[in-house]
Every structure is written in C-alpha cells, then in structure tokens.
Amino acid sequence: MGEFDAIRPYADAEVSAVLRRLAADESFLDILTRFRYPRLSKPFSRLLKPLIAHRLRSEFRGIDSVAKLQDRIEPYVDRTIERATDGVTYSGVERLKAGSAYLFLANHRDIVMDPAFVNYAVYHAGLPTPRIAIGDNLLQRPFVSDLMRLNKSFIVHRSLSNRREKLAAFQLLSAYINHSIRSDGESVWIAQAEGRAKDGDDRTDSAILKMFHMSRKDEPFAEVIRDLRLTPVSISYEYDPCDQAKARELYTRATTGGYSKAPGEDDQSIALGITGYKGRVHVSFCPPLTEPAEDAKQLAQEIDRHILGSYRLFPVNYLAYAQWEERDPALAVPDATALFSAEELAGARREWQRRLDACPVEQRPYLILQYANPVRNQYRLKTGLEL
Structure with missing residues (x-):
C-alpha cells in the first residue's frame, strides 16, 4: 500500500474497475433514477434501474483514464x-x-x-x-x-x-x-x-x-x-442557492x-x-x-x-448593504443607482425581494448579512481600514 493510498484520488489504472462498481451500485442507481424520472421512479423503480445501469455502462465504455472521464x-x-x-x-x-x-x-x-x-x-x-x-x-x-x-x-x-x-x-x-x-x-x-x-x-x-x-x-x-x-x-x-438554509442555520445558532x-x-x-x-x-x-x-x-x-x-460585487450586494442595520457609516459605499443601469437594478430588486419574501421575518437579518458582508469588507480595504 502506498503512503497516500488512503486519501489520494484514483489513478488511471483504477478507473475502469471503479466505473463498473458504480454501474452496479444500488444507492447510486436509485438516486439517478429519481433524478432522471422523478414521477416514475417510485412505482417503476425495479424496471427503470436496469435501464439506467445499461445506459451508464454504455457511457463508461472505453473510459480508462481520469482525463477521458x-x-x-x-x-x-x-x-x-x-x-x-x-x-x-x-x-x-x-x-x-x-x-x-x-x-x-x-x-x-x-x-x-x-x-x-x-x-x-x-x-x-x-x-x-x-x-x-x-x-x-x-x-x-x-x-x-x-x-x-x-x-x-x-x-x-x-x-x-x-x-x-x-x-x-x-x-x-x-x-x-x-x-x-x-x-x-x-x-x-x-x-x-x-x-x-x-x-x-x-x-x-x-x-x-x-x-x-x-x-x-x-x-x-x-x-x-x-x-x-x-x-x-x-x-x-x-x-446563493443555499442562502435561505444558511440564514436558518445562522438564526438557529444565534438563538439556541x-x-x-x-x-x-x-x-x-x-x-x-x-x-x-x-x-x-x-x-x-x-x-x-x-x-x-x-x-x-x-x-x-x-x-x-x-x-x-477581488470579490465581484453585484447589485444585490449593494441592495443588501443598504438594508443592513450593522452597516458602517464611516464607509463611503455608493448607492446602487450610481453603479448599475436602471434595467439591471430593477431585475436585481425583483430577485432580491423574492428572496426576502421567502425568508421568515426573524431570519431575514441573516439573509441580508450574507450579501452585505462582501461590500463592507471590500470598502474597508479601499479605505485602508483593518478587516
């Protein structure tokens, strides 16, 4: 056994065997079946999984290296x-x-x-x-x-x-x-x-x-x-697709x-x-x-x-910062209207409001925090303040 075998990625020589193992793994096939056929996966799982396995074996044919994969x-x-x-x-x-x-x-x-x-x-x-x-x-x-x-x-x-x-x-x-x-x-x-x-x-x-x-x-x-x-x-x-879940976790940690x-x-x-x-x-x-x-x-x-x-700030970051109760008045953060076109800003406002509406009121400060922090950090850097 090599020094790094317990943690390293698979080598090219191992690829074919691992792919064969995946094509026969029931848990993997079950997830692929649910993903590919969300409505049919429950009633027809026993019929669909062999089809998925066959498709996998076909896709994997001839792949004998990580680069080819x-x-x-x-x-x-x-x-x-x-x-x-x-x-x-x-x-x-x-x-x-x-x-x-x-x-x-x-x-x-x-x-x-x-x-x-x-x-x-x-x-x-x-x-x-x-x-x-x-x-x-x-x-x-x-x-x-x-x-x-x-x-x-x-x-x-x-x-x-x-x-x-x-x-x-x-x-x-x-x-x-x-x-x-x-x-x-x-x-x-x-x-x-x-x-x-x-x-x-x-x-x-x-x-x-x-x-x-x-x-x-x-x-x-x-x-x-x-x-x-x-x-x-x-x-x-x-x-962030997971921003609501992150807000929930931050709120739970803060309150419990x-x-x-x-x-x-x-x-x-x-x-x-x-x-x-x-x-x-x-x-x-x-x-x-x-x-x-x-x-x-x-x-x-x-x-x-x-x-x-180097973080790229988007309109939503400025919108969140403007709503953030902990924003720093010493920072010269411009209003979003000075940085982005009216059309781009209108689209960002719609999406941001949709996310706020989907978030329970008590968790919203933690949603805002996620998008506002990058603005504060970048403008502290620009001002020469400590991070």
Whole structure:
C-alpha cells in the first residue's frame, strides 16, 4: 500500500474497475433514477434501474483514464452551469502557466460548485484541472467517495476526534499536497477554511496555512509557501442557492447556541448548490504569492486582502448593504443607482425581494448579512481600514 493510498484520488489504472462498481451500485442507481424520472421512479423503480445501469455502462465504455472521464463529463457540467447561471466569467487565468502546478486557496461558499467553477475556468483555458480537497464528512456513502475520487478529489479527514490521529492526518495531508505539487506536478484546490462561509465573510484560517508547512518543518515557512505557488482564488456568486438554509442555520445558532444537521442535509445542500439559480458567477485568480509573509497569521491577512479585494460585487450586494442595520457609516459605499443601469437594478430588486419574501421575518437579518458582508469588507480595504 502506498503512503497516500488512503486519501489520494484514483489513478488511471483504477478507473475502469471503479466505473463498473458504480454501474452496479444500488444507492447510486436509485438516486439517478429519481433524478432522471422523478414521477416514475417510485412505482417503476425495479424496471427503470436496469435501464439506467445499461445506459451508464454504455457511457463508461472505453473510459480508462481520469482525463477521458473528465472529457466525457465536461458537456454535462457545461450544460448544468448554463442552466443554473446567467454566465460565468473569470479573470487572472492567463497568469497560470502550462507545466506549472499551483496551490489554489479559495473562499468557500458551495460544497461542490466552488471547485467545479475553478475546474471550469482551468479546463477551458486548456490547462490540467487541479486535485480537490474534500472533507470525509461528505463521503459517507461509498458511491459518493468513488465519484469524487474519480474526479481528482482527495480526502481530508475531519471526523477524527483523537488528537494524535488528527495530527497524523494533517501531517499526511501536508505531505500529500506538497508531493502533488512538487513531485507529481498536479495543482491542488483547497478551501481557505473548514466549512462554508455562511455569513458571507470570507476569512482564511491560519491553521490551514500551518498545515501546508507541517511536512517540511525544517524549511522556512515563507519558502515552503512560495515553493507551492500559493494562489488565492475569489469566487463570487450573484445569488446563493443555499442562502435561505444558511440564514436558518445562522438564526438557529444565534438563538439556541447550536445547530444539528438533519439526516441528508448535506446531500440536499449539494443538490441545491448544483442545480439552484446562481445568477452571474465570477472566478478571480489572484497572482501567486511570490513574497509571502513569514508568519501564518500575517499570511492569512494577506490572502484575505486578495480574496476580499477581488470579490465581484453585484447589485444585490449593494441592495443588501443598504438594508443592513450593522452597516458602517464611516464607509463611503455608493448607492446602487450610481453603479448599475436602471434595467439591471430593477431585475436585481425583483430577485432580491423574492428572496426576502421567502425568508421568515426573524431570519431575514441573516439573509441580508450574507450579501452585505462582501461590500463592507471590500470598502474597508479601499479605505485602508483593518478587516
């Protein structure tokens, strides 16, 4: 068994066997049947599942590498993005050089779509897609683990409770990320903090930056970060399909002191995040850090300045900020009417009001917060204030 076998993505030699396993997985077939035939899946499940399995085997025929699988899947990904967005734009991708591997450190709003949009930008720029860090809490069913590891995902063990086991897991993760970039020449995508930023306040956890250094502690911290070509990435969604659920969770935490996920809640978030309406999406690749700070906390602040400063603000962000009771009067935030056309603003007002109306009154401050925070952060940066 190789050093990284427990967490690494599947290799090309494993692809065919995993695809055969997926085509026979009852849970996977059941989900596909419900998705493809929502009305017929219950009464005719036993008849439909063999048809789905046959279709899968046909689709998988001849696929014996990860690259071939991604090429086959890409039209479906593009179609899903086209249906659920009003367009995806990206900037800074021209800075990425063919033959170089990067450590993409991104803000985290959606479980699946954050790395998917980075993949989308990189793939269409003709560059290899990165390997993706994903928490083991999302891989509780074997077919989900198979699907993610086929798509270049590697596992981050977050569910460990023993301190020694956690330390060993982070050491292995650090070694794998360094090995991927330095030895394999494969880029890596990882979120700037564990869990999604449900309040719209994108902040880098310095513990993640320390983890990158764990397997190379005999080398200077800044040198390791520079060697990994750490590249901040800022992903901006005009509308978050999961904003209502996030508002509910924030409200529950504020009023009860905690929040327990219902069974299947992660699955619902994944599905809604993929298929739900997002408006426009922008992915900004910031310059790789060539002179990183020597200290993890200072580096986290530096990365935050890149990610928050590159976040694309949409009309809805300004509309939410104008309604936010905690907005900062010291910040010179212009009114949305000064920045956007009347037509664009009218459409944003309709969509924003629809979302407010769908949100229980007591939870609305937490919905507003999600869209207002990026405005406050960016204008604090512009004013030279501390974040």
